[in-house]
Amino acid sequence: MTGAPGKPHRQQACDGAPAVARALLPVRDAFDRIMAALTPLRAVESVPIHRVAGRVAASDVHASRSLPPFDASAMDGFGLHAADAERRPPFWLDVVGLVRASGTPSLKLAPGQAVRLMTGARVPRGVAQVVMQEHCRIEGDRVEIGALSDRRSDIRRSGEDLKEGELAVAAGTLLDARHILLLAPLGYGQVVVRRRVRVAVLSTGDELVEPGRSLAAGDIFDVNRPLLCALLAAPCVEIIDAGRVRDDRAALRGQLAALARDVDLIVTSGGVSGSAADHLADAVRDGGGACDVFRLALKPGKPMLFGTVAGVPVLGLPGSPRAALVTGTIFARPAIGRIAGLPPRLPTHGAILAAPIARRPGRLEFIPARIRRDAAGHRHALPIPVGALSQLLAWSQADAFIGVPAEAADLPAGHPVRIVMLGGEGYGAASPMHEADWPLSS
Ligand code: AMP
Numbered sequence: 001m002t003g004a005p006g007k008p009h010r011q012q013a014c015d016g017a018p019a020v021a022r023a024l025l026p027v028r029d030a031f032d033r034i035m036a037a038l039t040p041l042r043a044v045e046s047v048p049i050h051r052v053a054g055r056v057a058a059s060d061v062h063a064s065r066s067l068p069p070f071d072a073s074a075m076d077g078f079g080l081h082a083a084d085a086e087r088r089p090p091f092w093l094d095v096v097g098l099v100r101a102s103g104t105p106s107l108k109l110a111p112g113q114a115v116r117l118m119t120g121a122r123v124p125r126g127v128a129q130v131v132m133q134e135h136c137r138i139e140g141d142r143v144e145i146g147a148l149s150d151r152r153s154d155i156r157r158s159g160e161d162l163k164e165g166e167l168a169v170a171a172g173t174l175l176d177a178r179h180i181l182l183l184a185p186l187g188y189g190q191v192v193v194r195r196r197v198r199v200a201v202l203s204t205g206d207e208l209v210e211p212g213r214s215l216a217a218g219d220i221f222d223v224n225r226p227l228l229c230a231l232l233a234a235p236c237v238e239i240i241d242a243g244r245v246r247d248d249r250a251a252l253r254g255q256l257a258a259l260a261r262d263v264d265l266i267v268t269s270g271g272v273s274g275s276a277a278d279h280l281a282d283a284v285r286d287g288g289g290a291c292d293v294f295r296l297a298l299k300p301g302k303p304m305l306f307g308t309v310a311g312v313p314v315l316g317l318p319g320s321p322r323a324a325l326v327t328g329t330i331f332a333r334p335a336i337g338r339i340a341g342l343p344p345r346l347p348t349h350g351a352i353l354a355a356p357i358a359r360r361p362g363r364l365e366f367i368p369a370r371i372r373r374d375a376a377g378h379r380h381a382l383p384i385p386v387g388a389l390s391q392l393l394a395w396s397q398a399d400a401f402i403g404v405p406a407e408a409a410d411l412p413a414g415h416p417v418r419i420v421m422l423g424g425e426g427y428g429a430a431s432p433m434h435e436a437d438w439p440l441s442s
């Protein structure tokens with residue numbers, strides 16, 4: 001499933017064959033190759049409508065009945081006969097009944113009569129118009145109609161939103177409250193959605209220690225695993241915390257094989273930069289799988305692996321936590337979206353650079369930034385200065401990454417840029433907030 005088109009860009013085959021080319025692989029090419037190699041899940045399940053938020057509709061849902069299901073009063077007021085609706089107010093009518101939202105009226109209205117209607121009440125036969133109660137004065141069992149209401153909005157007509165059989169929600173929709181607005185009144189108590197994508201998150205490295213434990217000299221805490229578990233979490237995803245594996249080819253191979261029996265995607269970090277301690281590619285190959293090790297034209301995050309073990313895709317992210325955050329955002333999340341049945345998107349927004357950026361062309365560079373909006377609603381992206389020793393702080397304070405195109409040199413303040421928002425953006429497939437997908441030139 002890997003190694004599709006674009007072979008000249010392949011940097012290093014798993015079997016250690018010499019690199020075909022030393023050129024860095026454009027990020028967009030790697031993105032397209034990975035997405036093309038992934039297939040959406042087929043498995044579905046039925047879940048209660050109270051729990052469908054964030055899940056992906058597995059099939060088209062059609063209206064099982066008309067919506068609204070009957071002609072209903074849009075307001076508290078009085079129903080009039082057509083003959084009276086032509087009269088000039090003010091005039092008096094006999095009140096012959098009351099219909100609440102829950103009732104089924106049996107009466108039939110005649111000229112000279114009015115029926116009191118609550119909002120949502122089924123409109124009795126003979127009613128041509130509803131007058132809002134603010135325009136009416138009641139005295140005993142008579143009502144004075146002081147003015148007529150706007151005829152277009154007084155009655156919600158049966159089938160006005162959807163006629164029976166019409167499409168309510170399309171297959172592949174990432175469901176949220178807006179869709180429940182249709183599905184619940186149609187009476188769907190259960191919705192068939194795609195099974196959650198099972199994603200294993202695995203760290204590799206002899207130096208890694210679980211946060212909370214004590215560190216020996218030379219050890220560091222495992223940052224990437226909790227980071228990726230947080231980054232990739234979503235209602236349509238089931239994260240499997242697959243722990244850590246030492247830099248040991250056989251152990252790695254065994255863990256990958258075990259995970260492949262159980263998950264839809266394996267996301268690892270570390271062990272792909274080509275040093276003597278980097279065994280991920282060999283472990284994938286030992287397991288009979290195929291893989292490519294990319295040298296991406298990306299900063300941060302040059303090395304990355306994509307392959308399969310027993311048919312299960314493996315995304316090997318770089319070890320540096322900043323690189324894991326960037327590649328997790330721009331590769332792992334869209335990859336999971338693709339497997340979940342969503343369009344493989346990297347949502348981006350336009351912004352105006354608020355301070356100059358000095359750089360050399362060559363790699364697509366992600367720079368942490370704060371985002372502010374001006375009075376006109378334009379986003380301004382202020383790069384956060386990344387000090388040599390305080391890199392994590394800068395990245396952790398970012399609202400977004402600025403994606404500076406590979407070919408760009410220094411950028412002046414005021415230059416238009418594309419940004420990728422961080423935090424809370426979800427796997428959004430159809431949010432109008434997203435102005436474009438991947439217009440970051442790679
Ligand atoms: P590697 O490619 O395995 O050599 O990793 C590159 C750098 O990232 C090394 O300095 C590793 O110690 C560091 N690193 C790898 N995995 C993690 C992790 N899970 N948490 C924090 N740092 C890591």
Ligand code: MG
Pocket residue numbers: 204205206247270271277319
């Ligand atoms: Mg390592």
